[in-house]
Amino acid sequence: MDLLLQRVFDGLFNGAIYASLAIAIVVIYRATGILNFAQGELATLSGYIGYLFAVPAGAAVAGAELLSFVPGRPWPVPLAIAAAVLFGVVVGATVERLLIRPLEGRSELAIVNVSIGLLIAVNALVAEIWTTNPRRFPSPFPSDPDDFVPVLGARLRYQSLGVWATVLVVLALLGLFLQRTKVGLAFRAITSNRASAELVGVRASRILMVGWAVAAALGALAAALVSGVVFLEPSLMIRVLIYSFAAATIGGLDSPLGAVVGGVIVGLTQSLVPGYLGVPTELSLLPPLVAMFAVLVAKPTGLFGTARVERV
Amino acid sequence: MTASDLSEPGSRGSPGPAPIPDDELFPSTHPALQGPAPASGTARLRRRILGGAVLVALVALPAVVDQLALRQYASLMVLSLGVLGVVVATGHAGLISLGHGAFVGIGAFSMGWFLDARGWPFVVSLVASFLVTGAFGWLLGLPALRIKGIYLALVTFGVAVVFPSLARRFPSITGGTSGRPVETTMEPPSWTGLGEDHVVTWRYWFCLLVCVLAFVGTRNVLIGRMGRAMEAVRDNEAAAATFGVDLVRVKAGAFGLSAGLAGLAGALQAVLFPFVSHEQFDVFLSLRLYAAAVLGGVGHLVGAIYGVVALIIVPTVNETVGGLVGRPDGLLRNDVIVFGIGLIALTFVSAGGAVGLFQRLAERRRRARTAN
Numbered sequence: 001m002d003l004l005l006q007r008v009f010d011g012l013f014n015g016a017i018y019a020s021l022a023i024a025i026v027v028i029y030r031a032t033g034i035l036n037f038a039q040g041e042l043a044t045l046s047g048y049i050g051y052l053f054a055v056p057a058g059a060a061v062a063g064a065e066l067l068s069f070v071p072g073r074p075w076p077v078p079l080a081i082a083a084a085v086l087f088g089v090v091v092g093a094t095v096e097r098l099l100i101r102p103l104e105g106r107s108e109l110a111i112v113n114v115s116i117g118l119l120i121a122v123n124a125l126v127a128e129i130w131t132t133n134p135r136r137f138p139s140p141f142p143s144d145p146d147d148f149v150p151v152l153g154a155r156l157r158y159q160s161l162g163v164w165a166t167v168l169v170v171l172a173l174l175g176l177f178l179q180r181t182k183v184g185l186a187f188r189a190i191t192s193n194r195a196s197a198e199l200v201g202v203r204a205s206r207i208l209m210v211g212w213a214v215a216a217a218l219g220a221l222a223a224a225l226v227s228g229v230v231f232l233e234p235s236l237m238i239r240v241l242i243y244s245f246a247a248a249t250i251g252g253l254d255s256p257l258g259a260v261v262g263g264v265i266v267g268l269t270q271s272l273v274p275g276y277l278g279v280p281t282e283l284s285l286l287p288p289l290v291a292m293f294a295v296l297v298a299k300p301t302g303l304f305g306t307a308r309v310e311r312v
Numbered sequence: 313m314t315a316s317d318l319s320e321p322g323s324r325g326s327p328g329p330a331p332i333p334d335d336e337l338f339p340s341t342h343p344a345l346q347g348p349a350p351a352s353g354t355a356r357l358r359r360r361i362l363g364g365a366v367l368v369a370l371v372a373l374p375a376v377v378d379q380l381a382l383r384q385y386a387s388l389m390v391l392s393l394g395v396l397g398v399v400v401a402t403g404h405a406g407l408i409s410l411g412h413g414a415f416v417g418i419g420a421f422s423m424g425w426f427l428d429a430r431g432w433p434f435v436v437s438l439v440a441s442f443l444v445t446g447a448f449g450w451l452l453g454l455p456a457l458r459i460k461g462i463y464l465a466l467v468t469f470g471v472a473v474v475f476p477s478l479a480r481r482f483p484s485i486t487g488g489t490s491g492r493p494v495e496t497t498m499e500p501p502s503w504t505g506l507g508e509d510h511v512v513t514w515r516y517w518f519c520l521l522v523c524v525l526a527f528v529g530t531r532n533v534l535i536g537r538m539g540r541a542m543e544a545v546r547d548n549e550a551a552a553a554t555f556g557v558d559l560v561r562v563k564a565g566a567f568g569l570s571a572g573l574a575g576l577a578g579a580l581q582a583v584l585f586p587f588v589s590h591e592q593f594d595v596f597l598s599l600r601l602y603a604a605a606v607l608g609g610v611g612h613l614v615g616a617i618y619g620v621v622a623l624i625i626v627p628t629v630n631e632t633v634g635g636l637v638g639r640p641d642g643l644l645r646n647d648v649i650v651f652g653i654g655l656i657a658l659t660f661v662s663a664g665g666a667v668g669l670f671q672r673l674a675e676r677r678r679r680a681r682t683a684n
Binding site: 034035037099102103106107108109110112113114116117118119120121122123124125127128131238239242245246249280282283285286289292293296297300 | 402408410455458459461462463465466467469470471473474477478480481595596599600602603606644645646647648649651652653654655656658659660663
């Protein structure tokens with residue numbers, strides 16, 4: 001019983017991380033019909049930027065000297081994470097403006113190429129600057145071995161609680177942003193019907209830039225949170241990205257709610273299936289991938305997605 | 313209408329982002345994707361002479377470079393078959409594949425297994441590896457009937473990520489975590505007179521022969537009935553089906569062929585370096601193959617060659633420039649970054665990669681000449 005509960009806790013923790021990156025994928029997909037393969041790498045880059053703020057001034061970390069004008073380093077971890085998120089906002093908006101907007105009207109292949117190019121370039125850039133040595137991003141939550149609440153013999157770690165709370169708060173903020181602000185309204189109008197939205201005066205390109213910024217910020221948050229638990233290294237987010245793609249696909253690629261549910265499903269699958277079905281741990285990638293595959297073949301709209309009519 | 317009505321796009325049946333019709337994916341009207349224009353007599357002659365010269369140069373290469381460098385070139389040369397695989401799948405059949413590194417891996421592992429465990433001769437093992445990898449590709453091509461465009465890219469990307477850990481699970485074939493040496497190595501037979509120090513030369517020639525045969529064979533498939541059926545499916549699936557093209561056969565077949573080519577690349581790799589390990593076939597191999605294909609030009613067979621030339625030039629330039637500025641290991645620790653930037657830049661400059669770029673230049677020159 002306690003083992004089951006422990007696995008559920010672990011699974012939910014991972015699920016929260018996957019959900020936040022999955023939402024980032026969904027936000028961009030809804031707005032532009034693109035799967036951004038570089039989502040994970042942009043997040044990794046933001047994570048490293050946050051890391052620079054979290055190390056003491058004068059630490060022997062590449063790039064740290066560029067921040068020598070920043071007072072008061074090391075910043076408290078939550079502030080460092082905020083810096084990572086802010087950097088994500090800037091990078092997301094820049095990528096949209098410089099690389100994606102000029103491709104409007106081009107084929108899907110062109111956009112796949114750009115996002116793959118970005119994946120390769122950013123991954124190599126991060127390895128170039130910071131080498132592939134793993135680094136420990138400090139956790140914003142108490143993470144000593146005895147920082148947990150015992151629940152029926154299982155350990156509910158403060159860290160898990162903190163990550164869930166963060167993700168939930170961010171989701172609530174995202175919901176408020178979409179429902180209660182003008183930009184959010186415009187964003188929803190564009191995802192619903194771009195041509196009509198433009199006719200009533202919404203400046204679609206600007207709003208899409210906001211969408212990319214929001215998505216990259218979510219990714220940055222996911223990277224910062226996950227590297228508080230595992231090490232920060234250049235290829236960290238590639239696996240996370242695959243889990244998140246699986247989560248988004250299972251939930252339905254155009255549904256934020258689906259992304260959250262999908263994230264939880266993938267997280268739980270990852271922690272429960274190896275334990276109970278005898279799939280070895282190192283193959284924990286396989287069940288979500290198979291699920292993603294099955295969804296795409298049998299029900300491409302996923303659990304919560306919208307069916308599309310394709311005209312021939 | 314309340315605000316919440318708008319929260320789920322298409323909840324009232326309206327479409328989300330407009331679906332991209334298939335014919336926009338690979339615009340067949342784009343000059344770069346049409347391959348070279350039918351050549352006039354002199355142009356064809358010139359092309360043949362050029363091709364022959366390149367071939368002679370490749371055969372003679374061992375005379376001018378040492379064995380170590382030769383092995384490097386050879387391993388990139390065989391990788392051109394992997395790039396060719398991507399060209400066939402993505403450019404000709406419209407099936408975006410980000411997972412061809414996995415097929416290279418399957419080819420290498422099966423080559424090692426056929427040689428060592430079954431004791432088959434090299435040529436037989438090579439053909440068997442081609443067939444085995446092709447069968448895997450064929451199986452993966454079946455769902456492509458339902459999974460299209462960017463979703464196929466997603467699935468193949470997933471395959472590329474999971475492949476190394478999957479390979480580790482079969483230690484008897486793959487050597488598990490640490491990899492496995494291929495015991496059966498290719499040595500030059502005595503009649504060639506090539507001694508111990510020219511082992512690589514012999515292997516290189518073998519690889520060169522296989523590459524030439526594979527390119528010629530693929531060209532014949534592409535200009536024949538199958539190739540046209542593939543392009544018809546790429547440009548408009550429904551129309552192709554209406555005209556009697558068997559979608560299952562064409563899509564799965566195209567993916568099978570393209571995977572088989574990648575498998576050959578892996579099998580030859582195992583001949584050149586008699587050691588196989590899951591680490592060689594990670595997701596970045598897949599991405600590099602894809603990048604090389606797109607840089608070279610996915611619309612045409614020759615794109616695969618240009619792509620591999622890029623794979624050779626980039627590290628060479630990196631090392632040379634690095635040597636000049638006092639970084640003997642190369643200017644960049646990780647020259648892959650050039651491919652990423654190149655991929656992005658070329659998307660803006662020329663949709664058809666290097667092939668498209670050269671064609672445009674030639675076109676411009678021709679126009680300038682006729683204008684005079």
